[in-house]
Each structure stands twice: as C-alpha cells, then as structure tokens.
Amino acid sequence: MKQLLILSGKGGTGKTTMATAFIKLSSATAYADCDVDAPNLHLLMHQSAKAIESDYFGMPKAEINSQICVQCDLCRENCRFDAINFDDGYHVDPFVCEGCGVCEELCPVGAVSLKPEKAGDLMLYKEDVVFSRAQLKMGSGTSGMLVTEVKKSMKSAAEDAEFAIIDGSPGIGCPVIASLSGVDMVLIVAEPSISGIRDMERIIETARKFQARIAVCTNKFDTNIEIAESIEAFCKKNNLPFVGRVPFDLEAVEAINKGNSIIDSDSTSGFATRVVYKRTMELLSK
Amino acid sequence: MEGTKIKIAVLSGKGGTGKTLVAVNLAAIAKNSVYIDCDVEEPNGHLFFKPEQLKRHDISVKIPVVDEKLCTGCRSCVAFCKFNALAYINHKLMVFDEICHSCGGCSLFCPEKALSEREKVIGVVQNGKSEDVRVISGIMNVGETSGVPIIKEILKYANEYQDITVIDCPPGSACTVMESIKDADYCILVAEPTLFGVHNLNMVHDLVTLFNKPYGVVLNKCVQSENPAETYCTEKNINVLGKILFDNELGTINSNGLIAIRQSDKYFDVFNQLLHKVSEEVQHETVVNP
Numbered sequence: 377m378k379q380l381l382i383l384s385g386k387g388g389t390g391k392t393t394m395a396t397a398f399i400k401l402s403s404a405t406a407y408a409d410c411d412v413d414a415p416n417l418h419l420l421m422h423q424s425a426k427a428i429e430s431d432y433f434g435m436p437k438a439e440i441n442s443q444i445c446v447q448c449d450l451c452r453e454n455c456r457f458d459a460i461n462f463d464d465g466y467h468v469d470p471f472v473c474e475g476c477g478v479c480e481e482l483c484p485v486g487a488v489s490l491k492p493e494k495a496g497d498l499m500l501y502k503e504d505v506v507f508s509r510a511q512l513k514m515g516s517g518t519s520g521m522l523v524t525e526v527k528k529s530m531k532s533a534a535e536d537a538e539f540a541i542i543d544g545s546p547g548i549g550c551p552v553i554a555s556l557s558g559v560d561m562v563l564i565v566a567e568p569s570i571s572g573i574r575d576m577e578r579i580i581e582t583a584r585k586f587q588a589r590i591a592v593c594t595n596k597f598d599t600n601i602e603i604a605e606s607i608e609a610f611c612k613k614n615n616l617p618f619v620g621r622v623p624f625d626l627e628a629v630e631a632i633n634k635g636n637s638i639i640d641s642d643s644t645s646g647f648a649t650r651v652v653y654k655r656t657m658e659l660l661s662k
Numbered sequence: 663m664e665g666t667k668i669k670i671a672v673l674s675g676k677g678g679t680g681k682t683l684v685a686v687n688l689a690a691i692a693k694n695s696v697y698i699d700c701d702v703e704e705p706n707g708h709l710f711f712k713p714e715q716l717k718r719h720d721i722s723v724k725i726p727v728v729d730e731k732l733c734t735g736c737r738s739c740v741a742f743c744k745f746n747a748l749a750y751i752n753h754k755l756m757v758f759d760e761i762c763h764s765c766g767g768c769s770l771f772c773p774e775k776a777l778s779e780r781e782k783v784i785g786v787v788q789n790g791k792s793e794d795v796r797v798i799s800g801i802m803n804v805g806e807t808s809g810v811p812i813i814k815e816i817l818k819y820a821n822e823y824q825d826i827t828v829i830d831c832p833p834g835s836a837c838t839v840m841e842s843i844k845d846a847d848y849c850i851l852v853a854e855p856t857l858f859g860v861h862n863l864n865m866v867h868d869l870v871t872l873f874n875k876p877y878g879v880v881l882n883k884c885v886q887s888e889n890p891a892e893t894y895c896t897e898k899n900i901n902v903l904g905k906i907l908f909d910n911e912l913g914t915i916n917s918n919g920l921i922a923i924r925q926s927d928k929y930f931d932v933f934n935q936l937l938h939k940v941s942e943e944v945q946h947e948t949v950v951n952p
Binding site: 419456474481553569633 | 675678679706742744763771805833854857869913
C-alpha cells in the first residue's frame with residue numbers, strides 16, 4: 377500500500393480540504409484522519425454506514441486507596457509530574473498522571489495501583505472504502521499512540537488497497553511523528569505568511585529527520601504573493617519539489633460549509649487543486 | 663485595569679483560526695502585559711512582536727545514562743519502564759531518549775545503582791521586550807515528542823509580572839492545552855465561520871466547561887454568508903465577545919508578521935473594545951465567583 381500523508385505544521389492551512397479533494401480525485405479506497413485531537417475529515421467524507429467503534433486505552437493512571445494509605449508522602453515526593461496532591465488525603469490528578477508507575481512501585485503498603493483508563497475512541501468505517509479515525513478524550517495525552525492505532529486499523533482493514541491518503545495532525549510533536557512513520561511521501565501545505573514559512577520550515581525539518589520524501593504546495597497563495605514566491609524559492613534552493621499553488625477562494629469556504637469538497641464545483645481553487653494532485657501523484661509513482 | 667492581575671488564555675480547537683492574532687493584539691494593547699506563547703511546537707507570536715533584549719535559556723529533561731561497569735543486565739529497569747524506553751540488547755542496556763518520559767523510575771529502582779541521569783536539552787525559552795510587552799516564547803526542538811516540560815516552565819512567568827498576562831495556547835484540547843489553561847482566570851475561544859470551526863469550537867467549549875473556566879467567544883474571519891459558529895453560540899447561549907470581519911487589510915498585516923493594533927487605528931479600536939469586554943467579564947466573574 378502506497379501512503380500519502382498531508383501535513384502542514386499548523387492547523388487551518390487546508391490539510392483536510394486538500395485531503396478530501398485528493399481522496400475524491402484518486403478514488404482512494406483507504407484513508408485515515410490522524411488528527412485525533414480535532415478531527416475534521418469525517419465532516420466532508422460522509423459515511424452512510426455506522427462506524428465500528430472501539431475503546432482506546434492509553435497509559436494507565438495511578439489510583440490511591442485511602443483506606444490503605446499511611447501518608448508516608450513517598451509517592452508525592454517522587455512524582456516527576458506533580459500528579460499527586462494532598463488535601464484531606466492523597467489524590468492523583470488523572471489529567472497529569474502519565475502512568476509511569478513510580479508511585480506504585482514505591483508505596484510501602486501497596487496502596488497505589490495503576491488502573492487502565494479509556495483515552496479515546498477509534499472509529500472504523502468499512503464499506504466499499506475503509507476510513508479510519510479517532511477522537512482523543514478531552515485532555516488526554518498519548519495522542520501519538522492513538523495515531524499509530526488509527527493507521528494500524530486502516531491498514532489491516534484495507535489490506536488490498538493500493539493507495540491510501542492520510543490527513544495528518546498539526547504541529548511537529550508526538551502525533552505528527554507517529555503519523556510520519558511508514559508513509560511513502562509527505563505533501564506539505566504551506567500558507568504564505570511569515571508564520572506560515574516558519575511552520576513550513578519546522579515541519580520540513582521534522583519530516584527530513586524521519587527520512588520522508590517531501591513535496592510542497594501553497595494554499596491561499598494570493599493572500600501574500602511576495603511570501604508565496606519566497607516559499608517557492610525556498611523549495612527550489614532546498615531541492616524540494618513544488619507541486620502548485622491554490623488561490624484563496626470564498627467558494628471553497630462555501631463548499632466546505634455545505635459539506636462538499638472544493639473539487640465538486642468548477643471553482644478556481646478546485647482547478648488548482650487538480651493540478652497539485654496530478655503533480656503529486658506523478659512524483660509518488662516515481 | 664490598574665492593579666488587577668489577570669491571566670487570559672486564548673484557545674481554539676485548531677490552529678489557523680486566529681488565536682495568535684487575538685492573543686498578540688490583546689497583549690499589545692494592554693499596558694504592562696505579558697504575552698506567553700505556549701504553542702511550543704509552532705510558536706509564532708515572537709514573529710509579530712520581534713522582541714528585543716532577548717534572553718534565552720535551555721530547557722532540559724532528565725534522561726537515564728547507564729554505567730556499563732555497574733550494570734549486571736538484570737533488566738529490572740527494562741521491566742519497570744512503562745514507555746519501553748529501555749532495552750537490553752547484546753549484553754548492553756540501550757536508552758531511547760525520544761520516548762523516555764523522564765519519570766526517573768529506572769534509576770530509582772536499579773538494584774546496582776548503575777543508572778543515573780543526565781540533562782537533555784529539548785528546547786529553549788526566549789524572553790524579550792516589545793515596547794512595553796514582555797514576550798515569552800517556548801520553542802521545542804525539532805524531533806522532540808512532548809513540549810509539556812517547556813509549557814510548564816514558561817507559564818511560571820505568568821506569576822512574575824504585573825497586570826495582564828495573555829496565554830497563547832497550543833491547538834487542540836490535549837494535555838498541552840490543559841496545562842496552558844489550568845491557572846487562567848478567563849478563556850477566549852476563537853472560532854472560524856466554517857463547519858470545521860463549529861466542530862473545533864465544540865471541543866474547546868467542552869474543555870473549558872470541564873475545567874469550569876469563565877469564557878467567551880471571538881468570531882474571526884466573519885463573512886457575509888451564514889456563520890455556523892455564530893449559530894452555535896446563539897443556540898448554546900454562549901457569550902460572543904466580538905466579531906472580527908474577514909478583511910484583506912488585516913490579512914496582509916498579519917501575513918507580513920505585523921501587529922494590527924500598531925498598524926491600524928481601526929484594529930486598535932477593535933482590540934481595545936475586546937480588551938474592555940474581557941476585563942468587564944473577568945471583574946464580573948470575580949464578583950460572582952470570588
């Protein structure tokens with residue numbers, strides 16, 4: 377299975393808009409949304425069947441049994457995450473606990489135990505096409521592990537699919553690194569602003585660290601043509617294939633609000649996206 | 663606002679909605695303010711403020727190191743580590759820095775005292791001034807997985823300075839965002855007028871409700887057509903603090919890395935009003951829920 381991952385370093389640049397268009401244009405039979413924190417792809421890729429849902433367990437969380445606790449304070453003193461508080465007794469803050477188990481190991485009376493905790497939901501749609509996504513529980517960590525699960529369930533449900541599109545997560549941290557592993561190529565969507573260039577540089581650096589092949593396109597390029605041109609110059613200088621520019625287009629916003637893809641109508645952004653798609657696929661097949 | 667010390671967190675379910683625009687301009691318009699950029703993966707606030715008199719210091723975490731002469735290969739550290747950051751391969755203990763959570767358990771429980779800890783730099787804190795705004799940014803090194811230790815460190819600055827602190831949160835609603843809003847007195851949720859915008863607003867709305875924080879919404883990039891985010895606010899009875907219209911002038915100022923209130927009288931008024939609105943809300947909160 378060839379996998380194309382769409383990344384941007386930041387949210388709001390048009391990753392999901394691009395992913396939706398790519399899925400439709402390629403008639404991909406497998407795709408995944410790796411933004412487990414704020415997933416949006418399902419809003420545009422309508423599924424008629426119900427998802428097969430499964431619970432995702434992240435790291436377990438410590439629990440202190442106050443009946444047994446002798447208040448020796450060893451757990452609180454040694455918790456590197458400041459997850460243990462003392463008021464009327466010892467309590468673990470589940471939002472801060474990373475489940476490392478130091479407290480459990482140290483407790484002289486066995487009052488602390490690690491309990492599994494649900495950290496999110498995995499959703500798999502499996503009809504003619506396979507669509508895998510997830511939703512991390514509010515305030516949970518371990519999003520990288522959940523991203524790995526999303527990709528895993530897509531792969532195992534769509535073993536025969538030749539091609540898959542993955543909508544990436546924002547940032548450069550753990551979930552992005554998890555989404556990068558094993559993909560054949562990364563398409564970076566960059567925005568022409570001072571912030572956008574900085575974000576792009578950081579995501580390119582991250583992708584390179586994990587030896588991913590990279591292509592770059594710009595979205596809303598005409599909102600600042602000067603910066604858009606310097607993005608292209610940057611790509612040229614760094615030997616990164618530049619695959620096209622998509623203009624800002626109010627029709628695109630309207631299409632998305634109706635739950636459509638920008639390629640569903642004859643818009644300027646839709647046309648430009650087709651060009652980006654064609655060039656990206658050519659590179660990917662090389 | 664003289665003498666009042668408030669912490670305002672600016673968040674949105676997603677990047678690109680205008681968090682940094684709102685946070686930067688609010689901090690710039692308030693006098694004697696502190697701006698803290700908690701989006702340590704992609705910090706952009708400093709690109710606008712271009713702070714001067716920069717001071718930088720490294721942020722590090724503790725990573726285990728093994729003294730091979732003392733290690734007997736008992737593997738108790740490997741068995742203990744919940745993150746699989748240690749492995750004993752070919753009669754040698756290996757440490758995988760990237761996945762280590764620095765809990766300290768392995769060195770604490772090594773029966774031979776063969777493990778100790780070293781400092782590993784994961785990012786930098788940058789502290790500078792832009793006019794009368796103190797600008798603090800945390801910048802995570804590329805290739806690192808978690809910025810939480812950096813966020814913890816930079817939030818300490820919120821207690822060191824006077825008057826208003828504006829916290830520019832990371833996107834989403836995961837652990838890093840929680841860390842950023844934990845001590846905030848008020849939360850501003852920024853929302854885009856799209857289907858995505860509503861979905862993401864819904865998530866941060868749940869988050870601030872869960873943490874019992876007073877909050878209000880700023881609707882950004884508003885256009886003539888229907889605004890799903892505004893409809894959501896009306897339906898849920900959410901306080902809308904202000905509306906920023908989609909505007910090419912603002913887009914240009916912003917994409918060129920300039921601060922709107924310092925460039926345009928119009929935006930000076932827009933954010934001045936927003937600041938007043940937020941201050942009123944915070945004061946109201948302290949009266950109702952002291």
